[in-house]
Amino acid sequence: MKRSRTIKLTLLMGATGGLTACGDSDESALLFKDVDECTSFGIEEEACQFQYQQALDSHRQEAPKYASEQLCESDFGFDRCEHSVGGIWRPIMAGFMVAALAEGVDEGLDMMKKRKKKKAAYLGGTYYSGAKPLYRSRDDFFSYRNAQNGFVASAKSSGTTSVKSSTINYKPRASSVSRSRGGFGRSATRSSGGSWGS
Amino acid sequence: MLRISIDERPHWREQAKAHGFEFHTMYGEKYWDESAYYQFTLKQIEQDLEDPSDELHQMLLHLVDLVCNDESLLQQFAIPESQWELVTRSWRRRDQALYGRFDFSYGGKSPAKLLEANYDTPTSLFETGYWQWLWLEEQVKAGKLPRNADQFNGLQEALIERFYQLHKFHRGAPLHFSCCKESIEDLGTIQYMRSCAMEAGLKTKQVFIEDIGFHGQHFVDLDDSKIQWMFKLYPWEFMFQDEYSEQLSKAKVQWLEPAWKAILSNKAILPLLWQTFPNHPNLLPAYFEQDKHKIANSESGYVKKPLFSREGANIEIRKDQQLLARSAGGYGEEGYIYQAYSPLPKFAGFNTLIGSWIVGDKAVGIGVREDKSLITQDLSRFLPHIIVG
Numbered sequence: 001m002k003r004s005r006t007i008k009l010t011l012l013m014g015a016t017g018g019l020t021a022c023g024d025s026d027e028s029a030l031l032f033k034d035v036d037e038c039t040s041f042g043i044e045e046e047a048c049q050f051q052y053q054q055a056l057d058s059h060r061q062e063a064p065k066y067a068s069e070q071l072c073e074s075d076f077g078f079d080r081c082e083h084s085v086g087g088i089w090r091p092i093m094a095g096f097m098v099a100a101l102a103e104g105v106d107e108g109l110d111m112m113k114k115r116k117k118k119k120a121a122y123l124g125g126t127y128y129s130g131a132k133p134l135y136r137s138r139d140d141f142f143s144y145r146n147a148q149n150g151f152v153a154s155a156k157s158s159g160t161t162s163v164k165s166s167t168i169n170y171k172p173r174a175s176s177v178s179r180s181r182g183g184f185g186r187s188a189t190r191s192s193g194g195s196w197g198s
Numbered sequence: 199m200l201r202i203s204i205d206e207r208p209h210w211r212e213q214a215k216a217h218g219f220e221f222h223t224m225y226g227e228k229y230w231d232e233s234a235y236y237q238f239t240l241k242q243i244e245q246d247l248e249d250p251s252d253e254l255h256q257m258l259l260h261l262v263d264l265v266c267n268d269e270s271l272l273q274q275f276a277i278p279e280s281q282w283e284l285v286t287r288s289w290r291r292r293d294q295a296l297y298g299r300f301d302f303s304y305g306g307k308s309p310a311k312l313l314e315a316n317y318d319t320p321t322s323l324f325e326t327g328y329w330q331w332l333w334l335e336e337q338v339k340a341g342k343l344p345r346n347a348d349q350f351n352g353l354q355e356a357l358i359e360r361f362y363q364l365h366k367f368h369r370g371a372p373l374h375f376s377c378c379k380e381s382i383e384d385l386g387t388i389q390y391m392r393s394c395a396m397e398a399g400l401k402t403k404q405v406f407i408e409d410i411g412f413h414g415q416h417f418v419d420l421d422d423s424k425i426q427w428m429f430k431l432y433p434w435e436f437m438f439q440d441e442y443s444e445q446l447s448k449a450k451v452q453w454l455e456p457a458w459k460a461i462l463s464n465k466a467i468l469p470l471l472w473q474t475f476p477n478h479p480n481l482l483p484a485y486f487e488q489d490k491h492k493i494a495n496s497e498s499g500y501v502k503k504p505l506f507s508r509e510g511a512n513i514e515i516r517k518d519q520q521l522l523a524r525s526a527g528g529y530g531e532e533g534y535i536y537q538a539y540s541p542l543p544k545f546a547g548f549n550t551l552i553g554s555w556i557v558g559d560k561a562v563g564i565g566v567r568e569d570k571s572l573i574t575q576d577l578s579r580f581l582p583h584i585i586v587g
Binding site: 001002003004005006007009010011012013074148149180181182183184185186187197198 | 217218219220240243316318319320321322324327328331332334335348349350351352353354355378379383384386387389390392393394396397406407408409410411412413420431432433435436437439440441442445463563585
């Protein structure tokens with residue numbers, strides 16, 4: 001017999017395989033560049049400020065850290081990095097994300113329409129883990145990415161959009177200094193098609 | 199060798215979904231096609247495909263040795279000088295390899311002709327090792343195929359066995375599996391491989407190529423854990439150009455495939471094969487640019503292939519000064535080779551190509567692809583096969 005005797009195998013295919021969190025589902029979220037974009041979407045300034053500050057706090061803890069400005073700029077582009085305490089460089093926060101249940105957001109906006117007196121909506125609904133910082137990297141400038149370099153959404157999609165729950169519900173990781181990431185894979189863009197097998 | 203029509207299994211699409219085989223249809227085109235199958239005799243399989251594959255594999259290893267001891271050849275293979283040490287050292291250490299695939303033009307009547315060797319990042323592994331096997335089992339059970347129908351397909355068994363052997367060299371270190379983001383085909387392939395590795399009892403992890411980091415002396419995954427041993431479905435020639443190319447020689451990683459495979463994933467191996475083993479029955483005449491004239495006006499016509507090309511990109515077929523076919527792509531700046539044109543056999547109007555798999559040092563199975571186009575590309579359809587008689 002020229003073939004395998006048995007084919008039994010625990011197939012990992014199609015399983016999330018440890019790449020994404022278990023049960024990665026689509027969640028709705030609000031994405032804004034800054035507080036202005038948030039208020040112009042019809043949300044109370046106070047709520048926008050609060051979420052922005054929360055994202056900024058997370059940013060200080062979670063942002064990728066670099067030993068030099070040059071290293072940071074090689075990943076995020078010219079003038080896209082800031083100096084912080086301890087001589088460490090990190091990318092600037094390019095936006096923030098508030099993950100909310102779709103119903104919560106809709107309710108908030110509905111309420112705003114109904115109560116004409118109130119000019120802006122307050123953010124209701126369940127928040128996942130507070131507002132999160134967003135980044136835009138040099139090689140993929142038109143996408144928002146989270147602090148773990150996970151793709152979140154297109155940078156054009158401000159306001160309500162749908163994101164993968166794993167991009168919100170990640171465990172913040174203390175990032176180590178002078179680490180670089182993403183040094184492989186760029187050659188792949190020079191040819192069309194997504195597959196590198198042959 | 200015959201092409202025979204057969205009823206599709208009515209439930210195969212749901213089954214594919216349940217097995218995570220998501221790339222059976224790509225860009226709206228059928229990739230897996232079970233409306234027909236190819237039938238071989240045992241003699242055709244053993245004498246025409248299996249034995250030549252074993253022999254060609256040994257020939258390739260001989261050439262790796264040749265290239266590693268000759269700087270002018272390393273240059274001709276467009277391997278950057280800064281990486282010579284990495285490549286040659288991996289060969290002198292005899293770093294272990296996993297697998298490879300030959301592409302043959304073979305129609306059952308004359309010797310199989312080697313079109314190319316895919317020895318760095320071959321795919322269509324799951325379709326060959328698992329899916330067509332399952333198809334055969336079920337069609338026999340359903341009475342649509344004879345009970346004695348066999349298949350040249352010990353691929354999965356061989357992969358598991360090979361992972362088990364390799365494991366002995368790397369006791370303790372988890373094997374990282376890696377591919378680029380956003381290709382369900384590549385992701386499916388490494389997940390299948392990972393399944394085989396786990397079956398062999400290995401500790402495994404997964405990381406996307408783009409997520410790999412470098413930290414001091416070693417590459418790290420997204421958890422910042424050291425990468426000590428890694429399978430990459432990503433070509434060496436790309437790694438040599440990426441930002442981390444300098445780090446390659448600093449980090450101590452056991453790569454699968456090892457760096458010496460950079461010599462074999464390169465079309466320059468084809469003219470070198472012809473130079474070293476002229477008139478071998480399974481080889482087509484092939485020449486480097488400077489000897490192009492030896493083939494330019496030949497009766498058979500010729501195929502122009504870039505040194506680096508995947509999925510049939512940037513190929514040109516010319517005969518009698520006429521362009522028969524050409525494929526697009528982004529390769530070619532490193533130069534080309536010229537190979538005698540040997541048209542693929544036609545079955546039911548389709549051009550048929552045989553992929554013959556090597557695991558370790560042994561030929562272990564085949565997969566059949568067909569296409570309307572003269573050039574087999576990544577969307578060419580995959581059909582199952584059987585052996586009868």
